[in-house]
Amino acid sequence: MHALIVVAHPNPKSLSHSVAAHVAEGVSLSDPGNSFEIADLAAEAFDPRFTPADIAVHLREAPPSADVAAEQARIDRADALVLVYPVYWWSMPGLLKGWIDRVFANGWAYDEGPDAKLVKKLRHLRVHLVAIGGANVRTYARHGYFGAMKTQIDHGIFDYCGARVVTSELLLESETPNLNAHLDAARAIGRNLFTASKRCETADAA
Numbered sequence: 001m002h003a004l005i006v007v008a009h010p011n012p013k014s015l016s017h018s019v020a021a022h023v024a025e026g027v028s029l030s031d032p033g034n035s036f037e038i039a040d041l042a043a044e045a046f047d048p049r050f051t052p053a054d055i056a057v058h059l060r061e062a063p064p065s066a067d068v069a070a071e072q073a074r075i076d077r078a079d080a081l082v083l084v085y086p087v088y089w090w091s092m093p094g095l096l097k098g099w100i101d102r103v104f105a106n107g108w109a110y111d112e113g114p115d116a117k118l119v120k121k122l123r124h125l126r127v128h129l130v131a132i133g134g135a136n137v138r139t140y141a142r143h144g145y146f147g148a149m150k151t152q153i154d155h156g157i158f159d160y161c162g163a164r165v166v167t168s169e170l171l172l173e174s175e176t177p178n179l180n181a182h183l184d185a186a187r188a189i190g191r192n193l194f195t196a197s198k199r200c201e202t203a204d205a206a
Contacts, residue, residue: 001031001033001034001035001079001193001194002034002035002036002037002077002078002080003023003024003027003034003035003036003037003078003079003080003081003082003190003193003194004036004037004039004074004075004077004078004080004081004082005020005023005024005027005036005037005038005039005082006038006039006041006081006082006083006084006096006099007020007038007039007040007041007084007085008041008042008083008084008085008086008092008093008095008096008099009042009085009086009093010042010095012040012043014086015086015174015179015182016084016085016086016132017040018179018183018186019084019130019132019171019182019183019186020038020082020084020186021038022183022184022186022187022190023036023082023084023130023187023190023193024036024038024190025187025190026186026187026188026189026190026191026192026193027190027191027193027194028190029190029191030190030191030192030193030194030195031194034194036190037074037078039071039074041095041096041099042095046067046071046095046098046099047067047098047102048094048095048096048097048098048099048101048102049098050098050101050102053065054068054101054102057105057106057107058105058106059106060106060107060113064105064108068102068103068105071099071102071103072103072105072108075103075125078125079194080126080127080128080166080193080194081125081126081127081128081163082127082128082129082130082189082193083096083127083128083129083130084130084132084186085130085131085132086131086132086133087131087132087133087134087149087170090145090149091149091152091153092131092153100157104122104157108121109121109122109161110122110160110161110162118160120160120161120162121161121162122158122161122162122163123162123163123164125161125162125163125164126163126164126166127163127164127165127166127167128165128166128167128168128169128189128193129153129154129165129167129168129169130167130169130171130186130189131149131169131170131171132170132171132174132182133170133171133172133173133174134172134173134175135172135173136172136173137172140170140172146170149170150168154168167189167193169185169189171185171186
């Protein structure tokens with residue numbers, strides 16, 4: 001089984017990168033036959049800008065550009081997609097949102113046209129979300145931030161394409177000195193990545 005782990009943070013020494021690395025470690029520990037690829041969007045200089053060329057793709061007037069097609073191929077090769085990102089203004093960073101805007105395009109992630117019913121094309125994809133926030137759980141609960149993020153990201157993005165969100169974790173208080181609990185949690189997510197995905201497939205088939 002193969003996991004694509006996408007991390008969106010400009011600092012390679014950030015907690016986000018450490019969490020991504022520990023998820024990868026957990027994938028390797030779960031079974032020697034499992035593999036992973038880490039996509040570092042900042043280091044790879046992915047362009048998140050949605051341009052007229054992307055609008056043409058959305059309207060089915062042009063094929064995806066080479067960079068978008070390469071990202072789509074990465075996802076096609078994966079049995080699980082893991083997104084690791086810091087919470088910016090109660091959502092994901094612009095770099096990751098732009099990656100989704102451009103890569104999860106009409107014709108690949110879904111089919112939609114003026115006279116056509118929506119077809120969700122990513123029903124096979126299992127998604128694991130690992131968000132990292134600086135506030136504490138009381139702040140998120142008091143303002144309903146976690147529920148709002150789940151509605152926007154889990155449902156608004158992935159359910160629209162048919163992808164199943166298996167894991168939706170929020171690692172909080174990321175500015176505390178002892179972060180071992182977060183790294184242990186990340187390793188556990190990696191260990192259970194494909195087990196959790198298989199449980200969802202069994203539930204879907206029941």
